[in-house]
Amino acid sequence: MVNHVSLSETFNKDEERVNWHDETLWWVRQKRDKAVWQIPEWEELRDMASQIKMNALSNLHDYLLQFEKNALANGMVVHWAADADEHNDIVYDILAKNKVERIVKSKSMLTEECHLNHFLAKKGIDVIDTDLGERIVQLAEEAPSHIVLPCIHKKKEEIGELFHRFLNTPEGNADPQFLTAAARIHLREKFMTRRVAITGVNFAIAETGEFVICTNEGNADMGAHLSDIHIACMGIEKLIPQREHLSVFLRLLARSATGQPVTTYSSHFVRPLPGQELHIVLVDNGRTRQLGRPDFRNSLKCIRCGACMNTCPVYRRSGGHSYHNAIAGPIGAILAPNLDMKEYADLPFASTLCGSCSNVCPVKIDIHQQLYKWRQVLTKEGHTPAAKTAAMKVMAGTLSRPAVYRFAGKAGRWFMRNIPWLTNNRFNPWYKQRDMPAPPKESFGDWYRKNKR
Amino acid sequence: MNVGLFIPCYVDQFYPGVAIATLQLLEKFGCRVTYPPGQTCCGQPMANSGYEHLSDSCSTLFVKNFSSFDYIVCPSGSCTLHIKDHLNDDASAANAGNIRKRIYELSEFMTDILKVEKLSACFPFKVGLHQSCHGQRGLYISQMSELVAEPFSKPGRLLQMVDGLELVSLGRSDECCGFGGTFCVAEEAVSVKMGKDRVDDHLKNKVEVITGADMSCLMHMEGILKRQKSTVRVMHIAEILTQW
Numbered sequence: 001m002v003n004h005v006s007l008s009e010t011f012n013k014d015e016e017r018v019n020w021h022d023e024t025l026w027w028v029r030q031k032r033d034k035a036v037w038q039i040p041e042w043e044e045l046r047d048m049a050s051q052i053k054m055n056a057l058s059n060l061h062d063y064l065l066q067f068e069k070n071a072l073a074n075g076m077v078v079h080w081a082a083d084a085d086e087h088n089d090i091v092y093d094i095l096a097k098n099k100v101e102r103i104v105k106s107k108s109m110l111t112e113e114c115h116l117n118h119f120l121a122k123k124g125i126d127v128i129d130t131d132l133g134e135r136i137v138q139l140a141e142e143a144p145s146h147i148v149l150p151c152i153h154k155k156k157e158e159i160g161e162l163f164h165r166f167l168n169t170p171e172g173n174a175d176p177q178f179l180t181a182a183a184r185i186h187l188r189e190k191f192m193t194r195r196v197a198i199t200g201v202n203f204a205i206a207e208t209g210e211f212v213i214c215t216n217e218g219n220a221d222m223g224a225h226l227s228d229i230h231i232a233c234m235g236i237e238k239l240i241p242q243r244e245h246l247s248v249f250l251r252l253l254a255r256s257a258t259g260q261p262v263t264t265y266s267s268h269f270v271r272p273l274p275g276q277e278l279h280i281v282l283v284d285n286g287r288t289r290q291l292g293r294p295d296f297r298n299s300l301k302c303i304r305c306g307a308c309m310n311t312c313p314v315y316r317r318s319g320g321h322s323y324h325n326a327i328a329g330p331i332g333a334i335l336a337p338n339l340d341m342k343e344y345a346d347l348p349f350a351s352t353l354c355g356s357c358s359n360v361c362p363v364k365i366d367i368h369q370q371l372y373k374w375r376q377v378l379t380k381e382g383h384t385p386a387a388k389t390a391a392m393k394v395m396a397g398t399l400s401r402p403a404v405y406r407f408a409g410k411a412g413r414w415f416m417r418n419i420p421w422l423t424n425n426r427f428n429p430w431y432k433q434r435d436m437p438a439p440p441k442e443s444f445g446d447w448y449r450k451n452k453r
Numbered sequence: 454m455n456v457g458l459f460i461p462c463y464v465d466q467f468y469p470g471v472a473i474a475t476l477q478l479l480e481k482f483g484c485r486v487t488y489p490p491g492q493t494c495c496g497q498p499m500a501n502s503g504y505e506h507l508s509d510s511c512s513t514l515f516v517k518n519f520s521s522f523d524y525i526v527c528p529s530g531s532c533t534l535h536i537k538d539h540l541n542d543d544a545s546a547a548n549a550g551n552i553r554k555r556i557y558e559l560s561e562f563m564t565d566i567l568k569v570e571k572l573s574a575c576f577p578f579k580v581g582l583h584q585s586c587h588g589q590r591g592l593y594i595s596q597m598s599e600l601v602a603e604p605f606s607k608p609g610r611l612l613q614m615v616d617g618l619e620l621v622s623l624g625r626s627d628e629c630c631g632f633g634g635t636f637c638v639a640e641e642a643v644s645v646k647m648g649k650d651r652v653d654d655h656l657k658n659k660v661e662v663i664t665g666a667d668m669s670c671l672m673h674m675e676g677i678l679k680r681q682k683s684t685v686r687v688m689h690i691a692e693i694l695t696q697w
């Protein structure tokens with residue numbers, strides 16, 4: 001079965017690569033640390049962001065209507081999609097109506113979540129991802145492994161090889177600057193010739209009916225400005241009440257993501273350019289269901305900065321693809337079960353509950369506590385293996401009866417001392433790469449009874 | 454003051470020396486310590502695996518054992534945190550609530566309640582301190598590297614009081630070791646890799662002993678060190694503080 005355990009075991013077969021992956025992302029975490037220590041009021045900012053999002057989520061209905069009203073007044077076309085299928089159909093209808101078969105798309109985790117590329121490909125539409133990292137994974141026919149750094153799992157030599165194969169760069173050239181220039185030429189042609197651009201949305205502002213896209217490459221702007229039709233796709237949780245709130249989020253986003261003070265481009269889209277159509281698709285796809293779960297609604301505060309992934313000691317050593325979901329890492333693990341409990345029942349268990357994710361999160365999502373709570377829900381809903389349930393029942397039975405516990409402990413230690421191969425064998429996952437603790441003759445309880453009473 | 458000694462199940466079974474050291478330490482600082490003999494476990498192994506509902510009888514037992522003390526002290530941050538966050542007993546809710554307020558991890562108890570300023574301990578070795586996540590990020594016994602906030606460390610401060618002890622600083626001050634309860638066997642590959650990396654950080658910085666306030670993390674790292682035939686030892690902080 002493909003799950004986090006098996007996928008991360010495969011990832012760990014190449015230890016050198018794991019080290020490289022871990023160190024690369026740890027370096028990003030360190031850049032984040034340096035940047036946030038420049039801001040004495042950092043923790044206050046996080047608090048404020050968390051509260052603004054709480055307000056937005058608590059009044060989502062009103063803010064959405066306010067946004068729609070203002071966006072319409074600005075000349076946008078507003079679409080509502082209940083789920084991924086509706087979202088994909090809406091996008092396709094716009095393309096079909098305008099007889100467009102080739103489009104550009106900048107970064108949008110929502111379209112990944114809806115599997116839009118796959119859907120459009122089946123309809124014969126050619127989509128070019130214009131974010132450099134996304135273009136790289138697209139050429140490799142892979143999914144992004146990180147929400148901010150989509151090809152972080154690829155070494156520059158591998159990217160050189162891909163570009164040699166698809167973009168005719170010289171064989172063996174892995175110079176990042178050279179490869180970036182090659183991608184630029186390749187993408188420039190797409191920008192100039194494609195009439196429709198799809199983009200994501202980082203923030204939508206209810207008060208003004210505008211939305212904001214943050215990129216470092218300017219690829220969203222390039223696509224949108226050169227297009228006849230701009231389609232922006234957003235999850236309904238991207239809404240913030242007022243324009244002034246943006247100042248809080250823009251200070252948090254890039255610092256948390258990469259340690260930059262701000263993204264290179266933070267572009268406001270208010271109304272269509274003359275002669276242009278500007279569509280915005282508002283997508284639910286399970287978000288209102290999550291909003292209805294008191295224990296998990298905080299997860300909708302996420303601004304997709306990726307900091308929880310960079311700091312996660314498990315993610316760094318299991319790779320983004322081990323989460324088999326559009327959004328990887330700790331945040332992916334609390335969002336995915338809302339979409340499909342059975343399919344993603346493994347993810348909340350792919351954590352030591354160390355809590356580092358919750359501490360870096362710029363909107364203070366209690367990620368590790370939600371992981372714990374998802375475990376309880378998944379167990380109650382019957383999504384954990386029967387063998388595990390049986391073992392847990394035995395354990396609970398033993399630990400709730402002191403006499404049974406004392407006997408089991410004594411017997412266990414006796415066996416470990418006298419028949420060590422019973423535990424020291426390849427069927428014991430502890431023993432595979434670790435020694436067992438030396439079993440003492442007496443437990444503390446035995447000692448205490450003898451010496452203290 | 455009357456202190457109830459809570460010894461987690463795996464410490465009771467595998468590391469009785471840690472429990473004895475904890476007892477001696479508390480007695481040395483004037484506590485009247487009792488070890489309720491009917492105790493077993495805090496219920497965390499079930500709860501963290503998603504079976505919180507199976508830990509009810511453990512909780513009832515815990516409340517029965519520990520209701521009558523001024524304080525409950527435990528040489529494990531993780532088990533302490535579990536009790537603090539999750540102990541419930543429908544039959545005696547008030548007692549459970551009281552226990553949640555009165556349970557302390559050993560190093561925080563020594564710092565905050567006993568207000569220990571001096572120790573007559575001597576341990577002339579290079580020591581690396583492993584900050585276990587639940588004690589640190591859950592109980593705040595040390596400041597967390599993710600936050601923009603004044604650094605402090607309760608176990609670190611106690612170790613600094615030990616004569617001859619050299620506290621070594623690490624490359625990554627508070628990364629998880631990968632034990633994580635049932636995670637250590639369910640996610641064996643990642644767990645071991647995390648443990649190896651944590652141990653390497655200590656080895657690179659030439660420590661002779663790895664210590665910490667949670668024996669479970671140390672047991673995990675000890676398993677890795679032993680497999681590597683390393684001479685570096687693990688010791689619970691109580692075992693170092695009682696080297697007098």
Ligand code: SF4
Binds near residue numbers: 307361365
């Ligand atoms: S959960 Fe928090 S840290 Fe993780 S991506 Fe979202 S906002 Fe960033």
